[in-house]
Amino acid sequence: MPDLNLLFIYLIFTYIILIVLGFFDKIFGKAKEERFEENEMTLTQLEEFIEKNLNRGLEPFIKNIRVEYGNLQKSAEAMLGKLKILEKAPYSGSNDPMLIRKAVGSRNSFVNKMKGLARKIQMPIEDDFDSILDFHNDVTALINFTNAKTVNEYMFLKELFEREADGVIESFKKISEADKSFGRVIKEFQDANSKFLELQKGLAEFKELSEDLEKKRTMLSEYENRIKELAEEKNKKAGQLGKLVESDEWESFLAAQKTRDGLANKLSNVKSDFAQNVTKLERPLKKYQWLVNNKILDCYLEYSFDSLDSVLSKDPDAEIFNAAVKDMKTKIIEGKIDLKDADKFLSTIDSMLSENTIGKILREHVKVSEELKNIEEKINSLDTAGKKRYLEGEVESLGREFETAVMEKEKIVRQIDSVELAKKEKLKELEGLVSNISNKKIVLKIQN
Numbered sequence: 166m167p168d169l170n171l172l173f174i175y176l177i178f179t180y181i182i183l184i185v186l187g188f189f190d191k192i193f194g195k196a197k198e199e200r201f202e203e204n205e206m207t208l209t210q211l212e213e214f215i216e217k218n219l220n221r222g223l224e225p226f227i228k229n230i231r232v233e234y235g236n237l238q239k240s241a242e243a244m245l246g247k248l249k250i251l252e253k254a255p256y257s258g259s260n261d262p263m264l265i266r267k268a269v270g271s272r273n274s275f276v277n278k279m280k281g282l283a284r285k286i287q288m289p290i291e292d293d294f295d296s297i298l299d300f301h302n303d304v305t306a307l308i309n310f311t312n313a314k315t316v317n318e319y320m321f322l323k324e325l326f327e328r329e330a331d332g333v334i335e336s337f338k339k340i341s342e343a344d345k346s347f348g349r350v351i352k353e354f355q356d357a358n359s360k361f362l363e364l365q366k367g368l369a370e371f372k373e374l375s376e377d378l379e380k381k382r383t384m385l386s387e388y389e390n391r392i393k394e395l396a397e398e399k400n401k402k403a404g405q406l407g408k409l410v411e412s413d414e415w416e417s418f419l420a421a422q423k424t425r426d427g428l429a430n431k432l433s434n435v436k437s438d439f440a441q442n443v444t445k446l447e448r449p450l451k452k453y454q455w456l457v458n459n460k461i462l463d464c465y466l467e468y469s470f471d472s473l474d475s476v477l478s479k480d481p482d483a484e485i486f487n488a489a490v491k492d493m494k495t496k497i498i499e500g501k502i503d504l505k506d507a508d509k510f511l512s513t514i515d516s517m518l519s520e521n522t523i524g525k526i527l528r529e530h531v532k533v534s535e536e537l538k539n540i541e542e543k544i545n546s547l548d549t550a551g552k553k554r555y556l557e558g559e560v561e562s563l564g565r566e567f568e569t570a571v572m573e574k575e576k577i578v579r580q581i582d583s584v585e586l587a588k589k590e591k592l593k594e595l596e597g598l599v600s601n602i603s604n605k606k607i608v609l610k611i612q613n
Contacts, residue, residue, distance in 0.1 A: 203606045203607075203608050204603075204605050204606060204607050204608065205607075205608050205609075205610050206599070206607050206608070206609055206610065207609070207610050207611075208368070208371075208372075208609065208611055211364075211368060211595070211599060211609065212368065214599070214603075215361050215364055215365050215368065218358070218361050219294075219358055219361050219362070219365070222354060222357055222358055223294070223354075226294075226350070226354040227292050229350045230297055230347070230350050230351070233343065233346050233347040233350050234290060234347065236343045236346065236347075237286050237304070237340065237343045237344065237347060238286065238287065240286075240336060240339045240340040240343045241282075241283040241286040241287055241340060242283075243336045243339065244279060244282075244283050244333060244336035244337065244340060245280070245283050247329070247332040247333045247335075247336050248276050248279055248280060248283075248333055250329050250332065251272065251275075251276060251322075251326060251329040251330060251332070251333055252272070252276055254326045254329040256268075256325050265325065267321045268321045268322060268324055268325040268326065270321075271317075271318040271319075271321040271322050272318075272322055272326060274315075274318055275315050275318040275319065275322060275330070275333075278311050278314055278315055279311065279315070279333060279337065281307070281311070282304075282307050282308065282311045282337075282340070283340075285303060285304055285307050286304055286340065288300065294354070294362075297351065298351060301344070301347055301348055301351055304344055304347075305344055305348065308340065308341055308344055311337070312337075312341075319334070360598065360601075360602050361602070363598060364595065364598045364599060364602065367591060367594055367595050367598060368595060370591055371588065371591045371592065371595060374584055374587055374588045374591060375588065375611075377584055378581065378584045378585065378588060381577055381580055381581050381584060382581065384577050385574065385577045385578065385581065388570055388573055388574040388577060389574065391570050392567065392570045392571060392574060395563055395566055395567040395570060396567060398563055399560060399563040399564060399567060402556055402559045402560050402563060403560050405556055406553065406556040406557060406560060409549070409552060409553060409556065410553070414547065414549055415549060415553075417547070417549075418544065418547055418549035418550065421540055421543055421544050421547070422544065424540050425537065425540045425541060425544060428533055428536050428537040428540060429537060431533050432530065432533045432534060432537055435526060435529050435530045435533055436473055436530070438526050439473055439523070439526045439527075439530070442517065442522055442523060442526065443465050443466070443523070445513050445517075446490065446493075446510065446513060446514065446517070447466065448504070448510075449493055449497060449502060449504055449510050450462060450465065450466055450493065451466065452502050452503075452504075453489070453492075453493040453496065453502060454466065456496070456501070456502070457489070457492075459485075459489055461476075461479050461480055461485050461486070461489075462486075462489060464476045464479060464480075465486060473530065476527065477527060477530065477531065480527075481527060481531070482524050482527065482528070483521065483523040483524035483526075483527055484524075486523050487518060487521065487523070487524065490514055490517065490518060491518065493514070494511060494514045494515075494518075497510065497511060497514075498511070592609055592611070595609060596608060596609050
C-alpha cells in the first residue's frame with residue numbers, strides 16, 4: 166500500500182506541473198504571438214506616422230534654429246559694417262607703389278568674397294528641415310571656401326590696412342562660431358529624430374522609384390504600341406510589294422524592259438555594222454578625202470558611235486556618201502588614187518553601192534532608235550520600277566525601325582526589372598525600419 170500512496174502523490178505532482186507549464190505557455194506564447202502579429206499600414210499612413218513623430222520635435226527645433234539664424238544675421242551685418250570701413254580706409258605707413266597696388270587689388274578681392282558670404286547668410290530660410298539643412302550646408306561650404314581663398318590676400322592687406330582687416334577677420338570668426346552653433350542645433354534634432362529622418366528619406370526614395378517605374382511602364386506601353394504599328398505598316402507595304410510583282414503591270418514592265426534591252430542590243434549591232442562597213446573603205450576614202458576635202462566624209466571616217474549622229478544629221482540617206490564613193494571608184498579606175506589591191510576595193514564599192522548598204526544601215530538606225538525611244542517613254546510613264554524601289558525602301562526602313570524599337574523595348578524591360586527589384590528591397594527596408602520604431606511587425610500595403 167505504501168507504494169500506491171507514493172504513486173498517487175507522484176501523479177498529483179505531475180498534473181500540477183503540467184497545469185503551471187500550460188499557464189505560462191499561454192502567457193508568454195500569447196505575448197510572443199502578439200509581438201509578431203502583422204499590422205498593415207499604407208504609404209499614406211506611414212507618411213502621417215513620420216510627420217506626426219517629427220512634428221513633436223520640429224516646433225522647438227524651429228524656435229531654436231530661428232535664434233541661431235538671428236545670430237548669424239547679426240554677425241553678417243557686423244561684417245558688412247567692418248567691410249565698409251576697410252573699403253574706405255586710407256593707405257598707412259608706405260609709399261611703395263608696388264605694395265600699394267598689390268594691397269589695393271587684394272583688398273577688392275578680399276571684400277568681394279566676404280560680401281558674398283554675408284549675402285548668402287542673409288538669404289531667407291523656410292520653416293522646414295530640408296530648407297534649413299540646405300542653408301547650413303551652403304553657408305558652411307562658403308565659410309570654408311572664403312577662409313581658404315582670403316589667406317594670401319590678408320597677407321598683403323595687413324601691410325597697409327591691418328587694423329581694418331583684423332576687424333573683418335574678427336567678424337568672420339564670429340560668423341564661423343554662429344554657424345557652428347547653428348549646426349549643433351541641427352545635429353541635436355537629427356540625433357533625436359534620426360530613425361524618423363531615415364524613414365522619411367527611405368520613403369522619399371521609394372516614391373522616386375515608384376515614379377520612375379511608372380514612367381518606364383508608360384514608355385514600355387508606348388514602344389509596344391509603336392512596335393505593333395510598325396509591324397502592321399511593314400506588312401502592309403510588303404503586301405503591296407507582293408501584289409505589284411504579281412500584277413499585270415509588272416508583267417508589262419518586264420516585257421517592256423525585255424523589248425528595250427533587245428532594241429538596245431539591236432541598235433548597238435547597227436552601229437557596229439556601220440563602223441565595220443565604213444572601215445572596209447577606210448584606206449581609199451582617206452586618199453580620196455585628200456583630193457576632194459569633203460567635210461562630210463570626215464564624219465564617216467571617224468566611224469565612231471558619236472560620229473554616226475553627225476552623219477545622220479548631215480547625210481541621213483547616205484546620198485552624199487554614195488556619190489562620193491562613185492566618184493572615188495572613177496578615180497581609182499583612172500589611176501588617180503593608187504591602191505595595191507584596187508580590185509578588192511572596187512568589188513567592195515560595187516557591192517555597197519548596189520545594195521545601198523550604208524543607206525540601209527542609217528535607215529535601220531533611225532527606225533530602231535525611234536522604237537527604243539518609244540519603249541523607254543512607255544517604261545518611264547509606267548514608273549513601275551520606281552514604285553517597286555519605293556516599296557522595297559519602305560519595307561527595309563520600317564524593318565530597321567521595327568528592330569530598333571524592339572531593342573529599346575527590351576532595354577526598358579530590363580530597366581523595369583531592375584527598378585522593381587530595387588523597389589522591393591526598399592519596401593523591405595522601410596518595413597524593417599518602421600517595425601523597429603513601432604515595436605510591431607508592420608507590413609506596408611501598396612498599390613502596384
